[in-house]
Amino acid sequence: MSEFKEPQNDEEMEFEALKPSELASGKSTSRRIPIPPHRLTPLKKDWLKIYTPLVEHLKLQIRMNLKKKSIDLKTSEETEDIGAIQKAADFIKAYNLGFDINDAISLLRLDDLYIDTFEIKDVKTLSGDNLSRAIGRIVGKDGKTKFTIENTSRTRIVVADTKIHILGSFQNIKIARDAIVHLILGSSPGKVYSKLRTISTRMKERF
Template sequence: MASSPQRAAAMEVEGSGPPKFEPLKAQEMSDGKVQFRKVVVPAHRFSPLKKHWMKIYTPVYEHMKVDIRMNLKARKVELKTRSDTPDVSNLQKCADFVHAFMLGFDIADAVALLRLDDLYVDSFEIKDVKTLRGEHLSRAIGRLSGKGGKTKFAIENSTRTRIVIADTDSHSGIIYKY
């Protein structure tokens, strides 16, 4: 076996280092197949979706290079890769972005999911944590939000997350940075 200096000299003679390959495009990684994602639109989020459609459409279609459309009959937002989609992960990022909007996040908070790689959304019911009914459930939700939302804002600022406490179903969505 050749020593390290002899091997380095042989590499210089053979070529100019390791081969360099162009990165694969999204279509090439999936063997030319188009990939889809569908995000369900709940009934209470349909009018906010219509109101903010262009704010959702613009970053998805123009910046992430993913096709997006609203299927009115099925009440779903459909996402599809294009031939010029630069990265396969863009499709999942866009699906997470639309899903975060459907959970009730502001568009400004949800756009962070498109820009940063290390963010994700988690959703849970308060009943999963503690079995509460009636007045006890509403009191627990009130304690989470605090007077005028002070407790919720304090939790968001100290943990660098965004929290949505939504309706009597008490779903909470959280955008985490890990």
């Protein structure tokens, strides 16, 4: 019986990444992502931008399934990253939610990005004009408030009816979400801008 030797340094503890074929006994992995009807037209327009990074960089097989109204993903023998199909699924889901294609692609390049989704009613039950005014406060005139929150928190925000989707790192999502929650609860954009300026100053001092 061979004796277990304790590694002497970090280099001895490094392992080569497993390929999907090694992890799943050579079987390919597939995923089907449904496409909402209102995103089909933009999808066709942006298809080349969606197709290229998934095939050329993640080495996945992909097809647009118009009959099922979905995008079908599949690993191939060339796929090197075992997390490739999950990254691709997150990227397509972000696009489905309404994020710009270039913002959604960042999910493929960076590992610490997430999407947080919540509804206005999760914060406060509003209806009619009160709900419309809350959405108006979040977006602001000509999108100014949303743009300010995005720039300060380094996130991207999609307001889809009563749902709010935020793309960013965990810490930055919290900053954006707190600002939006204050707006939903009735704070004026001016007060939120003031808090965001304070946060922005702290972030600059930290880095």
